[in-house]
Amino acid sequence: MEDEFEGTFDTEGVIKKFMFVNRKAPYGTIYALESLETVLISAAFEQDTSVAFVDDGVYQLKKGQDTTGINMKNFSPTYRALEGYDVEKLYVEKESLEARGLTEDDLVVDVEVLSAEELSELMDEQDVVLSA
Amino acid sequence: MMHTVNKSPFERNVLDSCLRLAKKGSVILLYEDAVYAAAAGTTATDTVKAASNEYSFYVLGPDLAARGITEDQVVDGVNVVDYGGFVDLVVEHGPVQSWL
Numbered sequence: 001m002e003d004e005f006e007g008t009f010d011t012e013g014v015i016k017k018f019m020f021v022n023r024k025a026p027y028g029t030i031y032a033l034e035s036l037e038t039v040l041i042s043a044a045f046e047q048d049t050s051v052a053f054v055d056d057g058v059y060q061l062k063k064g065q066d067t068t069g070i071n072m073k074n075f076s077p078t079y080r081a082l083e084g085y086d087v088e089k090l091y092v093e094k095e096s097l098e099a100r101g102l103t104e105d106d107l108v109v110d111v112e113v114l115s116a117e118e119l120s121e122l123m124d125e126q127d128v129v130l131s132a
Numbered sequence: 133m134m135h136t137v138n139k140s141p142f143e144r145n146v147l148d149s150c151l152r153l154a155k156k157g158s159v160i161l162l163y164e165d166a167v168y169a170a171a172a173g174t175t176a177t178d179t180v181k182a183a184s185n186e187y188s189f190y191v192l193g194p195d196l197a198a199r200g201i202t203e204d205q206v207v208d209g210v211n212v213v214d215y216g217g218f219v220d221l222v223v224e225h226g227p228v229q230s231w232l
Binding site: 024025026027028029055056059062063064065066067068069070072074076099100101 | 138139140142143164165168171172173174175177193194195197198199200201202214
């Protein structure tokens with residue numbers, strides 16, 4: 001009986017392409033922070049991790065966040081630390097930036113700005129996509 | 133009457149509903165994710181600019197700062213208030229309708 005399942009849960013050395021799709025603004029809901037924590041977990045498991053920012057998710061990367069007045073943790077510096085966890089594939093959708101009057105220079109990290117069409121291709125290549 | 137809105141105009145239609153149903157001349161306060169509506173240069177800017185002629189528009193400063201929006205990036209015609217200013221508005225213009 002035990003033999004039947006042997007190997008089924010052996011994930012040692014398995015690397016999948018994970019993409020985290022962030023669509024929510026920070027602070028108003030807990031989604032952005034929870035997603036960031038999940039990104040760090042996938043990095044700890046040495047997965048091939050990509051992080052995409054679309055819709056209000058682009059606001060997570062906005063420079064100049066100062067949360068002292070709302071008694072919440074400013075987690076935007078953590079995006080700059082992702083590089084240290086070998087999470088270097090950060091993508092931002094061009095259309096989402098433009099709709100919000102933002103440019104790459106308004107963001108706390110270096111990202112690759114992609115059109116919706118390019119991002120769509122990239123999403124389609126993933127093994128796992130987690131959206132928040 | 134005073135109206136408060138706390139959702140991003142890019143994610144929900146709360147601001148549009150508020151603007152459709154709030155009586156002209158009312159006070160509207162934007163806070164939490166609704167402060168993005170007060171930032172200049174977005175696809176929501178024209179809506180807020182036009183509405184600021186018909187309503188007294190306010191936005192909560194600490195929520196702007198948390199989201200990295202400086203006061204000089206706020207659309208003309210929208211006034212920035214702090215928590216004390218929020219309370220003053222409620223006292224002066226209440227009752228409050230909270231659009232969630």
